Amino acid sequence: MASAAAISSSISSRSLLYRDSKAALIASIRHPEPSIATSAASGGPRPRRMLARPCCAVEPTKRNDSVVPSAAVAEAANAAVGEEATAPSAAVDYEELNKALENASPLEIMDRALDMFGNEIAIAFSGAEDVALIEYAKLTGRPFRVFSLDTGRLNPETYRFFDAVEKHYDIHIEYTFPDAGEVQALVRSKGLFSFYEDGHQECCRVRKVRPLRRMLKGLRAWVTGQRKDQSPGTRANIPLVQVDPGFEGVGGLGSLIKWNPVADVEGKDIWNFLLTMNVPVNSLHSQGYVSIGCEPCTRPVLPGQHEREGRWWWEDATAKECGLHKGNLKQDEAGKLGTNGNGVAVANGVDGTVDIFETQAIVKLGRPGIENLLKLEKRQEPWLVVLYAPWCRFCQGMETSYMELAEKLVGSGIKVGKFRADGDQKPFAQKELQLGSFPTILFFPKNTSRPIKYPSEKRDVDSLMAFINALR
Numbered sequence: 001m002a003s004a005a006a007i008s009s010s011i012s013s014r015s016l017l018y019r020d021s022k023a024a025l026i027a028s029i030r031h032p033e034p035s036i037a038t039s040a041a042s043g044g045p046r047p048r049r050m051l052a053r054p055c056c057a058v059e060p061t062k063r064n065d066s067v068v069p070s071a072a073v074a075e076a077a078n079a080a081v082g083e084e085a086t087a088p089s090a091a092v093d094y095e096e097l098n099k100a101l102e103n104a105s106p107l108e109i110m111d112r113a114l115d116m117f118g119n120e121i122a123i124a125f126s127g128a129e130d131v132a133l134i135e136y137a138k139l140t141g142r143p144f145r146v147f148s149l150d151t152g153r154l155n156p157e158t159y160r161f162f163d164a165v166e167k168h169y170d171i172h173i174e175y176t177f178p179d180a181g182e183v184q185a186l187v188r189s190k191g192l193f194s195f196y197e198d199g200h201q202e203c204c205r206v207r208k209v210r211p212l213r214r215m216l217k218g219l220r221a222w223v224t225g226q227r228k229d230q231s232p233g234t235r236a237n238i239p240l241v242q243v244d245p246g247f248e249g250v251g252g253l254g255s256l257i258k259w260n261p262v263a264d265v266e267g268k269d270i271w272n273f274l275l276t277m278n279v280p281v282n283s284l285h286s287q288g289y290v291s292i293g294c295e296p297c298t299r300p301v302l303p304g305q306h307e308r309e310g311r312w313w314w315e316d317a318t319a320k321e322c323g324l325h326k327g328n329l330k331q332d333e334a335g336k337l338g339t340n341g342n343g344v345a346v347a348n349g350v351d352g353t354v355d356i357f358e359t360q361a362i363v364k365l366g367r368p369g370i371e372n373l374l375k376l377e378k379r380q381e382p383w384l385v386v387l388y389a390p391w392c393r394f395c396q397g398m399e400t401s402y403m404e405l406a407e408k409l410v411g412s413g414i415k416v417g418k419f420r421a422d423g424d425q426k427p428f429a430q431k432e433l434q435l436g437s438f439p440t441i442l443f444f445p446k447n448t449s450r451p452i453k454y455p456s457e458k459r460d461v462d463s464l465m466a467f468i469n470a471l472r
């Protein structure tokens, strides 16, 4: 288990190269903590001797190859791992390490991650503001790797941005591509835009999730740009470091370590950081894009709109599962993994998962209960029912509003229920209850047998109430 002092020990000597006046700004992004602050001069550990030259300093006139490291870089990286880097150990308690890093800056966390995993860790770069991760990695002065999922459907601006980032940092991004045979089979059978017809999961599975899985299988750790403020309902508990609950590393399931150095940084501070450091940014941001993904599936959002509203907007919001960061779910346990609609392992939600929507105002329906509701042609009262899975981040995200709504509707003559529709119940729910993905919200009007599916991605109390009032 690393001590706080050990966490902070390594940046100092390398920072002779990189800790310039810009780097001082890092501390303002996170909250500096005296107990972890880097300070050899203050009696901290002996400054590290820099055995490995930083990627971006190997050959000033050449780009460093992050994909297949050049001999010099590979040698340097291996030296870092073999001679100086802290070897990742199965004995590391990552929950404890997460606590120890609580007040560390993103730079310190990145430094710790690169120190522990050397050439076996890579930064996941989406082509958006997570370029901040690359900047932090550069500032550590250590060699680092960057990978990106090239789905083949990205915006031209994103490709240009990749190129700008490679040149700016003098690196080669490790692009990861979908399997050509899988893409060919999909496109030949369903066309180039099948996701507009039958949902994005199949295409995302082929173009994103499987390539990511293949990439991660060759690593011991990865770094993501996830932040808590991106979705308070689902990302509020993102740890700074964790054992990845879904994806496998070289050591199999439960062996991959996931680092989220900017988990506690707010979006505005990321942007302040990028602008201050004069980091290149994707030009799509200036066109109103917040979340940036594939060209056919991403659009700008208006001020005040959530970034998720710019993704897969033609679908029921309940289908917006991408499968890339399933570690944000409650009760993530590597030992309880199944497969979700994307073909990605997730907590199976059948045994031992903590339930959600737990309030007396919400009736828990079993299979007989929901079937009875379906059969009632003249039901005495309308019902609002959510089809959910407790492990689903979007279900978790609407938990507060749905429970508040249920409390409001007590005594109104409208019953509020929930039906857990994962596991064995999923085929039934898909066939009989219009389940696309989780959560699906249904309104069973008083005099109609067929339930009406809530069509919007807005799941706040007012929006749900407007839906009810329009149908009651």
Ligand code: SF4
Pocket: 151, 153, 195, 199, 200, 201, 203, 204, 205, 207, 208, 293, 294, 295, 296, 297
């Ligand atoms: Fe396919 Fe759209 Fe998913 Fe990209 S975001 S992989 S184009 S469905």
